[in-house]
Amino acid sequence: MNWELLSCGLRGHETYAPAESDLAARLHVSTPAGESWRCLRCGTFVPGDPRRSGPADHAPEVPRGRLLRDLVIMRLLAAERFIRGLFLLAAGIVIIGLRSSQQSLRDKFDAEMPLLRPLADQIGWNIDDSKMVQWIERSFTLSSTTIVLIGIAVIVYAASQFVEAGGLWFMQRWGEYFAVIVTSLFLPIEIYELTERVTVVRIALLAVNIAAVVWLIWSKRLFGVRGGGAAYHAEHHSESLLTVERAAVTE
Template sequence: MWTWLRRAWDRVRHPRWHAETLVCSRRGHILPAASVAALGPEHAGVGVDLPDGRRFARCLRCDCWLDVPRPLEPSSETLPPLSQIILPRRGEELREAIVLRIIAFDRIIHVALFGALFVLALELRLNIGPLHDVARRFLDALNAVAANSTQGASHGFLVTELQRIVDLREGALDVLIGTSLAYTVLELVEAIGLWHERRWAEYLTVVATAGLLPFEILELSRRVTVFRVGALVINLLIVVWLVYRKRLFGVAGGRAALAHERPDPEVVLAPPVASAGVSSGA
């Protein structure tokens, strides 16, 4: 069991897929070296001009080197110093952004479910009188059939469900309507905030999700189902991941630690050692 968990954790930390390649395949490469007139030796980590006239430019996101034509109308004479080049999100920062989008999508699913529950409860509330009348007529008919035959046991499920409808009260529906509407709005706010990577949305998601965990555990103690176990595990993972990776509530250095995790462009885009040696020898 522990071996499987360690392997799963290693796959999460060191995935076989590359988020940078995935994003570049959808949004395109970021090639600042492709749009300038000339490249100096100090920019050899971003792009190089070969003696035969070809130019190779490095994508700042996925580190892919591409053979690009020299621009007919360059945007500038050369690139700015490496320290002034703004790196796109990459590495752990990019993967975290993707995970936040996945959590936001999970919230959207919750919005759809709670919204459907709200509409159903509202429809029942508006038609509670006629619904009670229909349920009573069916219930009386089934009871009459059961009294005059030996098939009473076969109608047990229908009788139970119809009795629940008859016993349904307006107050219970009002509570259900209010609760489902509140959670629909809450989950929608969470989804929008997480999609736009707002820190307040991360806090809101942790507090709201953690608040539901005791009720999920209580429901699980009454009856174990695959759906309930899966929902509990997913919500636990969301809470733990947000608190630990996003440094919420001061964990692991808090928000200040996130700022120090930004990569340094002078380190990431530094010229290769071989290029630096050739340039100094020249």
């Protein structure tokens, strides 16, 4: 998979005309189709005027290679957080909506339980000791105020997922810190859930979150790791000029 060509196909080529004549000469050719400029991302000569121009050190940072792979990973994490936020938002709205219908739901639940017992016996499910059934029964005893507070807490958590998704999608430094802090806060809860019941989904979610925290801290140099913010900004400050130089010398 050529991620550079794929990205150019989706977003368009990133051509740049540097003010430095030596670099400009190496990024520019004349063809029968007209003047062409080399894409800073994939290295292909693209007919037409450059998309941008200016000093080489002001060139846009165009992710390629490792940086492009980092961008893809960040976008995948952002998408996962956004989808999770949608589910949490829907759950919070449903929970708040239950505050005025507890009695009717309890009546329906009590009416359906005798019908579920024969099926549960057939599949070997001890319905009386089921934690899910016990949780549902306990929920009927909660006050309307408690239900609303639980719903609001779930919605706030959903909002944090949306904020995290936005920060990761646009590769913001604060978003990376926010993602690590919020994800780390909920790791003990996910580990505790595994002590109650081990499922493939719970293991997968825990593995994804641990991997995300470790990867973000290491690759983004968070909390002073690998030189911290100074090394991170120095690396990215020089990236635009290096992008131009790499594109200029691409064979």
